Amino acid sequence: MEYNFKEIEEKWQKAWKKNKSYTINNNSSKPPFYVLDMFPYPSGAGLHVGHPLGYIASDIYSRYKRLKGFNVLHPMGFDSFGLPAEQYAIETGQHPADTTEKNISTFKKQLDKIGFCYDWEREIRTSDSNYYRWTQWLFLKLFKSWFNPLTQKAESIESLINIFENKGSFKSIARSKHHFTAQEWNDFSLKSKLDILMDYRLAFSAFGEVNWCEILGTVLANDEVVNGVSERGGHPVVKKKMRQWYLRITDYADRLIDGLNTVDFSDSMKEMQRNWIGKSEGAELIFTLEKSQLEIKVYTTRPDTIFGVDFLVLAPEHELVENITTSEQRKSIHDYLVYAKNKSDRERLSDVKQITGCFTGAYVINPLNDRKIPVWIAEYVLSGYGTGAIMAVPCGDQRDYLFAKHFNIPISNIIGDCYNGNEANPTKEATLTNSEFLNGLSMKKAISMVIDKSEELGIGKRKINYKMRDAGFSRQRYWGEPFPIKWEDGKVLTLNEDQLPLTLPHLEKYGPGPEGEGPLANVAAWKKDGFETSTMPGYAGSSWYFLRYMDPKNNQTFCDRKASDYWGQVDVYIGGTEHAVGHLLYSRMWTKVLHDLDLIGFDEPFKKLVNQGMIQGSSRFVYRIKGTNTFVSNGLKNEYELDELHVDVNMVDGVELNIELFKKWKPDFAEAAFILENDKYICGCEVEKMSKSKFNTVNPDDLVNKYGADTFRMYEMFLGPIEQSKPWDTKGIEGVHRFLRKLWRLFNDDIKGKVWTTEKASEAELKILHKAIKKIESDTDQFSFNTAVSAFMVCVNELTDLKCNKKEILENVLILLTPFAPHISEELWSQIGNNGSILDAMYPHFDGKYLLETSKEYPVSINGKLRTAISISLEASQSEVEEIVLANDIVRKWLEGAPPKKIIFVKGKMINVVV
């Protein structure tokens, strides 16, 4: 009987579906365990081999936990709102709802073929109104809450109103621009009150910059802007201020940092989040303009360098630029502003070779020594960070140094010998000079002295600053959640709970509205009713979806408290690092808000995070001689002028092109001629992102059809460590397939049929089994699936060598294998006479007694170089070992009669003789 994977996989997938084997109940006596994948965006291209990498890992882990006796929640859904669906709709004239529906059904079909254990009864889609109803509901919760700095928690906005009504704005809770008494507050108009409250709400509306393309009449995503012009059409793009919605994530900055100590994320992931939040401690110092009352606030982490300030630099967008520019400088400043307006923040920061800037003509006075300091503007200062103005200290900061050199600004030295005149020295260790009352002090000490002094003189204060900005929460797009918000005479109104969901109207055209408003502005009724015309961003739905899976069908609330209390945090969350600072921070923030409002019982969503690497495409190229239909092999291409064309990787065996397939690929190539090397056409290779347009995608369906889901699953895991990125290569899949066939042959012979027996296992066989249990169990626990697969291979190879066909051994191997290759395991499990499903078998127990050893083959090195190995009892002491080692011929040869300096003996590891 042969291993007919196709039949077996169909049979068991059907059986599991019929028996509802993956339906999970919220009531169970077993302990709960929640394993979650980052849900996919259902793109039109369907699943490629990169997608399932994380899904297979989480599936293995879920099944493993189930075998270990847990009630495992392992759901799947779709992040189905987003920009690409809308672009696709514009291009093809299909409605995003239709294409999304179609794409999801393709995805599901593909996922099911791989044999995942999802509970599809819990499926969610963010674009489903039954789902986004609760996204809107949660948005209103955010809108109606504020962050109380005294309690460090979100509270209902009512509590803030209460404070204002009774105490007015008092210092420890009010934002700096608000000063009013209770009486004044009570006398404010409703509009003024709402405007003030807007400055506290966790979801709020304010003016912010967007990428604006005048010619397309639309706001563009960063993705759609390439080198300062629109990707479509190459039209100029500038920054434009527009009313936007934001989430006040900055209020949660400290808690987002602190929370990292309570979760099991990789250190690098935590580091990325900390860097993104970018907390720094320093001071805000005030420089007053010469001959004017105007003040410029700068933020600095190095107030100790105050006497080394040689100039100030403002961001081009700084609000004072207009006011302070002198008439002589007006023209050049204006030109510079035009120049800077066209550049993105990233371009402005990365272009360090080219130093640009412009003098405003104005001077400020250094508040500590009355020195006159010129004020410049330059693109390397960003308006969004700190105060949008810096004090430049060229001897201590390299960018300031280069700027000063470039514009011939004299440089003061305040660190004596530590500054060599050729480059800045950013040290904190130097002793200060030319710094008046700081002379002779170490810079570290001076930092707090300067802050204290500034506070005393009223020219500055201690300040904690964050790089992170509040999260932009509106998009001038169609395919997203509508805001449950109405505008009436500039006043913001919210919909009532019973008016939700506010459904997205069905549009036929998705072009931008007037003045860069979203497409919804084109809907007369929508506009007339005053509904918000922008929609929520892609991350709205994904910020809380893990909660909905716990209670997906609830019509009364987003997730019943009982359900979230039962399941608790996501125990293991698997997904790519590309979400490090977006989705992962937003969902952490939402969780904290929901916890503060007592809607859930935990304040971090994900207990453990596993980052799977990205599977890259391995592109293949052919080279066509310019103006001809002749293709030249890679090795000979230097002799010609060529066009490089992507060719479908599926037509290439390694690097050798299958010419017949290539000719059939596109009509243009049917008559193509080839210049070969060694009778072969060799393609060029490059690692790129996997994408349809590069013809480097590999469809999992093809591999599942050819080798079966079990082989596919194990091969993806066998490729390498889960967290590592690597280019896809189908070549090795045969090896895994051979392994499964070899396993099959332990039970069934192609000719003889059944060969498994019920004989008693030998010591040697038990040793093999327990070695495998130990290795595979610990590897699975650590998500080291590639080494687990290799342990299976070793185990089956060894059992084959011993001709072990014993049920006592093999059935345990099957249970171990179930998480990796569920179909073949279930089939063989039933063949050897089990009635129940292997999905609910008991994971075998490792017993160390089978692995006990009494001696070890010790490697013996001379001066750290391996020379021989000696078998020595594990009991042996240092002196016994030394005796044995020195008696060894090879060791004596290397010693050449001299006594050894030292013998290093590490019990159970190695021996090193130092000569």
Next chain:
RNA sequence: GCCCAUGUGGCGGAAUUGGUAGACGCAGCAGACUCAAAAUCUGCCAUUCGCAAGGGUGUGAAGGUUCGAUUCCUUUCGUGGGCACCA
């Protein structure tokens, strides 16, 4: 530019806390079985010197710490990901 990751045979990769570098697999080579092929099985497989025994060199590069470094430190180069409206 900044942040994070990463670099080991022809290829994917392995190597608990520094302790036998190259497990397992792919590809390749030689052989067995076969009329033949497929499948399967056996052996070889970092590099170099050597008939062999054995030796030299090897984990991107250069230094350092150590009895001993793929592993720790410093510098440097390459590659991948992210950088706020892609998700």
